[in-house]
Amino acid sequence: MQKVPRLSLVVPAYKVQGYLSECLESVLGQDYADFEIVAVDDCSPDGSGAILDEYAIRDDRIRVIHLTENVGLGRARNIALENVRGDYVLFLDSDDTLAPGALSAIAGRLEAAGDPEVLIYDYVRTYWNGEVRPNQRARLLKEADGEVFSLAERPQLLDLLQIVCNKAYRRDFIAREGLTFPPGYYEDALWTFRSLIAADRITVLDRVCLLYRQRREGGNILSTVSRKHFDVFEQYRRVFDFLDAREDGTRWRTPLFRKMVDHYLAVLERPGRLPQDARAEFFHRAAADYRDRMPEGFRKPAGARGKKYALLERDAYAGLAGATAAVRIRNTVRGRARATLNRSRRGAMSLYYQSQLRLPRDEYLAVFSAYWSRGVSCNPAAIDSELARLAPHIRRVWAVHPDAADTVPEGVDHVRVGSREYWAAVARATYLVNNVNFPNAVVKREGQIHVQTHHGTPLKTMGLDQQRYPASTSMDFGKLLERCDRWDFSLVSNRFSSAVWERAYPCSYTSLETGYPRNDVLLNSTAGDVREARRELGLSEGTTAFLYLPTYREYQRDFVLRLDPVRLAERLGPDAVLLVRGHYAHHRSDPPAELPADGRILDVSAHPAVERLYLAADCLITDYSSAMFDYANLDRPIVVFADDWDTYSAVRGTYFDVLAQAPGAVATTEEELADVLCSDAWRGERATRARDRFRRRFCDFDDGRAAERTVRHVFLGEPLEALPPLVPLDERTPAPPPGPSRDASAPISVPTSQR
Template sequence: MPRFTLVVPAYKVQGYLRACLDSVLEQDFADFEVVAVDDCSPDNSGAILDEYAAADERVRVLHLPQNVGLGRTRNAGMAQARGEYVLFLDSDDTLTPGSLSAIAERLAETGDPEILIYDYARTYWYGKVQRNQLKDLLRQEGPASFSLEQRPELLDLLQIVWNKAYRRDFIEKHGFQFPPGYYEDAPWTFCTLITAERIAVLDRICVHYRQRRQGGNILRTVSRKHFEIFDQYERIFRYLAEHPEFDTWRPELFRKMIDHYLTILDRPDRLPPNARSEFFRRASADYRRLKPEGFVLPGGVQGQKYRLLALGVYPVVAGIKVANKARRNLRKHGRQQIRRTRQRIVNAHYRAQLRLPLDENLAVFSAYWNRSYACNPAAIDAELARLAPHIRRVWVARPDTLDRFPSGVEVVPVGSREYWTAVARAKYLVNNVNFADSVVKREGSIHLQTHHGTPLKSMGLDQRDHPGSAQGMSFGKLLARCDRWDYSLSSNRHSTAVWERAYPCSFTSLETGYPRNDVLVNATAEDVVAARRELGIADGTTAFLYTPTHRDYQSGFVPRLDLARCAERLGPNTTLLVRGHYFYDSSRELAALRADGRIVDVSAHPVVEKLYLAADALITDYSSAMFDYANLDRPIVIFADDWEIYSAVRGTYFDLLREPPGAVATTEGELLEILTSGAWNDEASAKLRADFRERFCDFDDGRAAERVVRRVFLGEDTDDSLPIVPLAERVPVPTPSQALAGL
């Protein structure tokens, strides 16, 4: 029998679940089991749980056939518990290092009480860590264990279950179960505390309670489901009626109930406006029905609220709230003035356009900070022209890049009247980065964030731990931009989880695949040959595409290879296609090397997918090109000569040297040995590539653009009409040698 069972319910937490499980499994105390319960989660949470269970025998997974809610999910986990103590951990929270050892030690010191209460800290998306404000209630003084009568102030702690260890025989003896609905922790918490004969406390932060920026706490959702709190307190007072020995707790629990009702009424993020008076009437009825004899009202403003609730005079309470809101607005006047000043900067023409109706048949596109016609937006643009030609498509461009756009594409310069008109009136805005801060998200408009790669390096909020890469970024402003997203595209489950955690906003993830990669699945042998002809690659030549990525600790493009020496070693039948990261201008060194026919500078080539089709293999370091190129099922070689520096400065989501898509070199000599020996294309390389493809080519089956257009622009449900073709059933595009052989 393990000492602890940790019950971890999971529902739509794929971005946080690994951190939660890692925080448990990496504890220095090992005598525990994890019962993880998948509450029929529609995302990848269930698969993540299965992955951990396969890797660690201490993890058991229960998959529920239908979604039942948090309370019943915990019940399902409890029914499987074998530990002496049951602990609950929400799947977006984490245990602090050493917490299980500290809990075990404190339980031993206090003689195994029925309940041990430990402390927690709130952790915020912007890095703040704030300890429980009532931490003093957990001071370890007096008797090692005690009854609630000796420390009744413990009832004032937040009504939560995940800051306590419960002895399992105590739970089973009294038949405690979580009820369904909102506020399920209240009946459990109060009833267990008043029932326990011995309680102990641990004055230590054992849980980091994640404050998700959006979407994490259902209790902060405006909904009529907050009315379910009445059922929860009805259960508490029914328990008191069934156990008259606990009747002395009736006044205190009545106070907690009324305080809870008033909190919901006071919070603007709970009840719909048209339901507030009804909630007040229900609360007032409970007040009169359940008020204990001799109950003493609290003093001050809270006591006044109690009196008004008892009288059922909601208009007076609403008037008090209006007055309080006015006082708060006065205090915030300074901040509002700053916001108003910023708003005045918005050009008058734009303000006028914002007052006009949305153009339901206008879509605005941008890519790479208004630099070019490329990437996922370009692929979506082309498919939109095919499936919905009635929608006008306008691209945004920097004035100095207008000549980079194909003929026939409508382009407006950033900052022009045409630009402000388009972004103000467009129903659809599509970008692979963010639009400028000054672009307003209008009600009824649809912002589609396509992204421009699969993340190896840390992104969004995850960069907070790597300030060298963030370079003074305002994470608050970043998330304000991301708040405009309605949809976020993903090409694999890894990306979905990262985007949802790194950008905690209320967008819908679309696991469609990347539209830009459709060509890497659908191209023909003729397309491959045409791409090579365009680049001047001779038949019989092996073409390696070299795509180094940006380094946060370098200011410009510095080739990490001696390209001339590499070309010499590889011989006359090899061509090096060299593509600098789009952050860089073409360097003088590369311009000089173009004179050697074995090196071709393709940094300015407008369509990177054609380069992929033309290349026999990819050489890269940490570029997201590897994830896209893997769709071709062609060899990939990793040249990671500065992995330790790069991973430390930027931060990465997995160890590329341990989980590569092919052969790995950490020096130029090793790279040349791989390329000249044939190791770049051997069986070992193929096995690594197959594993990599299984993990990162989930959704790229060649129909991503169509899925996006039908779902976002045409409002169709594509889950059934365009199911993802399994990876094993996809036929890779012909390699250059296969394509040339077919001529």
């Protein structure tokens, strides 16, 4: 017979892949272990279900229920309640976290209070910028700390936030009262009021146990513009039906009437909830409830709040709408004044840009940029090439700096960054494609489509996650998010990236799980393409080419090689060539070191297409570069040389331990690296198994048709379900490895031993 856990945590999950791991880790990392997690995958379309399964495999205290249709938060919780076994039930939303030590504090208070029916604990609101705001009514928990009481003895507790996630409920109390969550929005209100009124024994804990995340964009369903907010009327109908059925219901009508009215006003006044054409209807419904449920002898509150009550009582929507419009007009005037001042400061080019923004968009113009306009490369270049094939009616223009003009393909237009032609192009284009952000001054005009392609899978922390590593950046995160707000689409090559981007860049874009267009060549190239890529570098047949590609380090001003290439080349012998490529953050014209001219060490930092280097190389040597994720698509050996892991991970921060989850052999000293490369360790059975695990985790979507999917959906408007389906990993045929001459007309199968 299984032991009954003390605590059961209910964790419903829907489209939370960016936050779910942090939520679960906050529970599993507690210093209290007598709990279970009952997680419900509410038919989530993202990777949330897979994340839950991964954690369940690792820890048998987690049970996962997968639903075959999306039922909503309330019904998902109800399903979990049918499966919990603990003495007490806690609800934890899957984007929130528990504070360290929370469960031991909760369990201790429950025991000290003699197993009350409800325990209320404190919370703080956490924001994207690191701000933490305390519960404004936390004093109510201090006043009653240490006591056990009924709500009648402490009615002021009704003023606490109407959520279920800051409370623990005794399971037999839930069963006795028949507590369940109703369908629809605002389901917490009914549960909260019913449980507090029905409980005979309540206690509180004056300790912050819940970190209540306030998501910036797209996470909170209550911030979605929808008529679903009309559900609040049905929820309060249920609340007052509950009061009508109780002998003591009359005493609670006045405080719950106030809660109802305040809730209705909050829905009306908060932006981003009601459609504009539904506001008057909502107000009239609220006014009807006001008149129908107003208790006898009710006295309106004083001040501005009381005036809003009076407007509802009179059903005077025009009065509320007029007051709201006046505030909006004042804010708009102030905003325009600030904008005018800023434009005047930016000078004549800004005025020209503003004039171009007033002209019609060009439906057939696409502007491309990559790596801060340093040239034609990466995902934007692959999309550009496919666009020329599938949609030649769209004119392609590249934004480049003057010294990069020679990278623009023949027949493709380009504009110099900062010129009048540049500002005219970005003002009037319908499509803007970049693997970084366009400058702050670029305005997202109505009808424009911004495509953020990114330029790698994140091992190192990115975006808002860098706030935890201040030594790694001097970024203005507010400005960063303003730039990211322009995105319509975010391309991803694996589910891991989808989860990271949603958390690191919390904006209202659509994630397109198409794969990275730049990696198409790694799946589509033939043996002849591989030989040609090697001939470009002067690599003879039979030569083993090791591509050394280290990443950028914030704690080093200049590019400094982490190894001695001459000494390593001597160890490798005459049949090996070391290709050395510096990071793009350093000037490509500066050689990474003084290299001998005997052809055994080549500086390929200035090579225009890293994908061609991948094709030519027998093995990749890297540290923390995203190159490892791309190169893994070739299913060729990868060696991680990480001699400064402790420093790098402390300064920049990473999303996983690359030493423990490497795609191949690992070396932490130059001597170890030489030993690995001079033996079979770099391509042996152990390295092959590690690479296979890595590929299955990170090569989800790169199957050779990413650019086609992107062009068909973004530029041609084809629906996602009509796009070419993903080829399963085991059915893909990457470009063949370097070797003896083969038929160059088509890709060849990679031997099973190398898969």
